[in-house]
Amino acid sequence: MSPRPNSLAAKDAAFHFHGYTNALKNEKEGGFVVTRGKGVYIYDEDGKEYMDGLAGLWCCSLGFGEVPRLTQAIAKQMQALPFYHTFTQKTAAVTVELAEKLVSLAPVPMSKAYFCNSGSEANDTVIKMVRYMNNGLGRPQKKKIISRVKAYHGVTVAAGSLTGLPAIHKDFDLPIAGTLHTDCPHHYRFGQPGETEEQFATRCAESLEKLILAEGPDTIAAMFAEPVMGAGGVIVPPRTYFEKIQAVLQKYDILLVADEVICGFGRTGNWWGSQTFGMKPDIMTMAKQLSAGFMPIAAIMMNQRVYEALRDNSAKNVAFAHGITYSGHPASAACAVEVLKIYEEQKIIDGVRDLAPHFLKRLHSFADHPLVGECRGVGLVGAIELVKDKKTKESFDPKLLVGANLVRMAHDHGLIVRPVADALCFCPPMVATEAEIDSTFDRFARALEDTETWLKREGHLSAAA
Known part of the structure; x- marks a missing residue:
């Protein structure tokens, strides 16, 4: 789908060459343009709110904006x-x-x-x-x-x-x-x-x-x-x-x-x-x-x-x-x-230690899901790896881009996470609250269910899985 004429996404398509990006895809669709941030949230050019589950690129430990010091x-x-x-x-x-x-x-x-x-x-x-x-x-x-x-x-x-x-x-x-x-x-x-x-x-x-x-x-x-x-x-x-x-x-x-x-x-x-x-x-x-x-x-x-x-x-x-x-x-x-x-x-690292058990509990709560092979993490960083078969650990065909499709669906639910093949990575700002961690994984859960539905509909997963 082409970006709206005169939108920032359209200008991005016209003038911006990105790293880690399919340039032809960006030329056709335009980029996701972020205009502001607040706490653990960022906002696009239309004002839609997103929970950034990767702290930007593993870096925004104190969130986005509003740090006057x-x-x-x-x-x-x-x-x-x-x-x-x-x-x-x-x-x-x-x-x-x-x-x-x-x-x-x-x-x-x-x-x-x-x-x-x-x-x-x-x-x-x-x-x-x-x-x-x-x-x-x-x-x-x-x-x-x-x-x-x-x-x-x-x-x-x-x-x-x-x-x-x-x-x-x-x-x-x-x-x-x-x-x-x-x-x-x-x-x-x-x-x-x-x-x-x-x-x-x-x-x-x-x-x-x-x-x-x-x-x-x-x-x-x-x-x-x-x-x-x-x-x-x-x-x-x-x-x-x-x-x-x-x-x-x-x-x-x-x-x-x-x-x-x-x-x-x-x-x-x-x-x-x-x-x-x-x-x-x-x-x-x-x-x-x-x-x-x-x-x-x-x-x-x-x-x-x-x-x-x-x-x-x-x-x-x-x-x-x-x-x-x-x-x-x-x-x-x-x-x-x-x-x-x-x-x-502000004892930020003490806060990480306090929040980590809740973060890891929510992360590992997906272990029994039929698409999840492994949940892994430490502190406030973790990943959920998707598999086609839990028993054999068989991965999905890389051409299906299962991880990337889940990320797209998570985006629709207002969550940004990063795929490494079919492992979805989480690295929230270190100032996140328990409620914000819950919101992160609740949004991920909806995207995971959407992904399972898509895989079954396209015949890549048995209906009984």
Whole structure:
């Protein structure tokens, strides 16, 4: 259906090229244009209200709009100093304040913070840092990076190579050389019959070690891992997984990079997903909830060992010849500083812990539905995976786009969720109430029933299912 003439959707179709979008479909139909937000709700150009069940893109921890402290902090900084860079020993005062605060919040001892503008950019920069580090240490062969199948670490050339999703690679000539992928730690999908979570974790660790030995331990520099694999479908690691993975990495002197872009700043019920799952990273990347989605900003934190290697090589080379114009932008840094104050003063993370049991109860209440294979989650992030057959775990034919169709039906009921194939992801703002969580899942329930009806009507599901 074509958009109304002269509507914002029609202008979008005419002028806007989107990411993660079928461009031909958008050209014909126009985009979904959001004009304002309030609390956990957003509103389209016609004024229709939608519950945003994914906090924008996993980032709007404090909801949409109506956070005067943030707009005031950003405006005050813009009036005092709208821009300064971080090249050649220069920086803005507020950027120093943010660096100090982040290092103080680290789950394990960290030495320095470096700023970027997105999670993709942060992970891409870490790859460069790791190469620079090992060249400086006289280990030029120690450069390969391990990621995991279904991981999501971004979309730049290097970070996109680490992302373990085929669509991110197809026709982009990715992955680049030097990136490796080990097993996805999804027990529901990849566990063997009768295999416990702990046994599956052991097998994942053994598989990782085999990969390292096959490639040569002296060629592997680092492993990137999300505490919870967010954009891969909210995959929660099996029990003992990171304990066993880290033992392998330590054995072969391989750095652990924790990608906290989605998990960081309270999403799993702790400041860091690393704390929730016992990770002790050498390097961390973070973004999204660092600014509650209000401003673009990301950060890298590194431990003293990594910092010293970068420092000493920068002295040899006169400078660490890498930098980003908007790294540590004063307005973004001011926003992040204020966000962190709000998290602490309003005990937002305590609120996540209080609300999580209700969120997870509602999430898991769908487990008995005939279309649902698995409900999974931790803190205030979760997913519901749809299957054609509950007993065999058989998935629907990907061409049916079952997950995408459910999202469309949820949209009709005023709910925004995100599909990863046929897994529907939930990540509500961390300030949501129990009533708003109930509304989210009530709307999802109606969309799920619509999806079941559609599948039966089209003959893709038996009437008895």
